[in-house]
Amino acid sequence: TCSTIDDLGYTSFEEVTCGDDADVKDQDPRSFLIFRLTYLFITLVVMLADGLQGTHLYVLYESYGFSVASLYSLGFFTGAVTAPFTGQFIDRFGRKKSALLYCALEVAINQLEQYPFLAGLVTSRVVGGVTTNLLNIVFEAWVDTEYRIRRLPEEKYEIIMRDSVIVSNLAAIASGCLSHLLAETLGPVGPFEGAVTSTAVAFAMIFIMWGENYGKHSESDEHQTFSSYEGWKDTLKFIKSDTRVLRMCLIQGFSLGSLHIFIFLWSPLLKEFAEGASLAGKTQLLGMDEHNAPAYGLIFGAYMAAGVLGGFCSPIFRKFVSLLMSPLSKASGAKTAVVHGEENGMLRSMDVEFQSALCYFFCSVLLLTPCFMSASNEHAFSVSLFLFVAYEFMVGIYSPCEGVIRSIYIPSDSRGAIMAIPTVIVNMAVAFAVVSTEAVSKQTSLAFVSLLLAAAGCLQLSLISKSDWLCISEWLGHAKSCSLQHICLLGHSVKDMILATGEIMHCGYKLSEGYDLEDD
Secondary structure, eight states: OEEEEOTTSBEEEEOOOOSTTTTOOOOOHHHHHHHHHHHHHHHHHHHHHHHHHHHTHHHHHHHHTSOHHHHHHHHHHHHHHHHHHHHHHHHHHOHHHHHHHHHHHHHHHHHHTTSOOHHHHHHHHHHHHHHHHHHHHHHHHHHHHHHHHTTOOGGGHHHHHHHHHHHHHHHHHHHHHHHHHHHHHHOTTHHHHHHHHHHHHHHHHHHHHOOOOOOSSOTTOTTOOOOHHHHHHHHHHHHHHOHHHHHHHHHHHHHHHHHHHHHHHHHHHHHHHHHHHHHTTOOSOTTBOTTSSBOHHHHHHHHHHHHHHHHHHHHHHHHHHHHHHSOSSTTSSOOOOOOSSSTTSOOBHHHHHHHHHHHHHHHHHHHHGGGGSOTTOTTHHHHHHHHHHHHHHHHHHHHHHHHHHHHHHSOGGGHHHHTHHHHHHHHHHHHHHHHHTTTSOHHHHHHHHHHHHHHHHHHHHHTSOHHHHHHHHHHHHHHHHHHHHHHHHHHHHHHHHHHHHHHHHHHHHHHHHTOOTTTO
16 A cells, blocks of 8 residues: 555555455444554553653753763664664564564663663663664554555544544653652652553553564565665665655654654753742742642643643644635636545645644744743743643644655555654754753753754645645635725725714704704
8 A cells, every 4th residue: 555646736545456355445443443442552551651751861860960961862863873774674574573672672771771870871872762763663654554454444544643642642641640659759760660561561462462564575575685775775766756755754854853852851941940930939830849840740741631632623723724725716726636534535635734834833933932031030930831831732733644644655665664764864853952952051952943843844835736825825815805895894884984973973063052953
């Protein structure tokens, strides 16, 4: 199965099969429900483990007395180096086995991070760079291919993407609250002990519930020799053949990189702002604990709650964007086409792309605002916390769109290999930004995040076709025309009211002077 984009900017999924059952699809709603619940339950456990150790990583390293930025960036440098080979490895080794490997490695590194030994922490960060690549690629690669293999309804694919975002955020909410309790009870290592248990459960569930699938170079290709270098070369050749794929890789690399940098920056930034608020006499603000420090676990849970709400609001926002992008007349440049992908059987790639672009620009503004706030400002903590929660809300809105866009541009049999490109971008951007915090302020680094999101928005707009820009132009022209008509009508109404008021005042004046109005 692969997806194609025609000249009008519409997307269709093409089923490449053979045999008598080529047109047979599994229409049993129970099959989709079972597949959906199985995948989402595993996603819930995996993301719960990831969230548990993510909430207190900065605090743990700081308590050990080591350079947080150096350790944190080390994992992303490793990820950048190994990313070109990770996608090929996943496609050839098998997505299920790769997911099991991810769980095993995560158990090991979460154990190492519980001890204040530099060698163990360095090892955990190096291995963590590899596991981050696996997490970003393997689970979506598995579900995309397995969904096609089982021939489930194509129009429901976006439901899986949307629900995976919501479930991930729900898991993160739970991990924020749970990590707060574990940290209060067991100290900074408590969340990491919880992550070990959750990852072990995920390992068992994947081993029992998942089937194996591969990319286009699988174990069945017995007579085919294929090296990682050749696969990487083929991947680059495919990306060069279509600049839209390259731009998509850059866009999603920038957006995901921005999110990872934000994850590193929000804790120290809020800590600085909380100290400034305390010095200004503002204590026990919303988001602070009893020591007037940020309640990291609860704040992380609030971020994820905002992401869940954004995921639920994403379809509503999509309907508005679809209305905006729809042609108002048959004479407009854009034409309708019957394609698969949404509940009504229609999907235009421009709808999800325009929605993503709007979100990227708005997120850029949200994260740029705290850069101009002084740490001594008594309102800096509360305002920044609100803006950060709003940013996570927007992430919840655009994340389902990114999953659909990947399905549009990337064939499922090469998902792992091609998704390695954004992973390289993510790791390089995060490593650069984190290391730069040793030389520049964290607010300057946050401004860099804002710049990445603005660049992602511009690149996303470049993918919109001329026909769809004509739709937008026609819609704006129609809106302008209607607005002018309403303004003219309002002007005439105001004029009539003024004239009527003048007549009334004139009559009142005559009555006061003793004139007989009937004589007039």
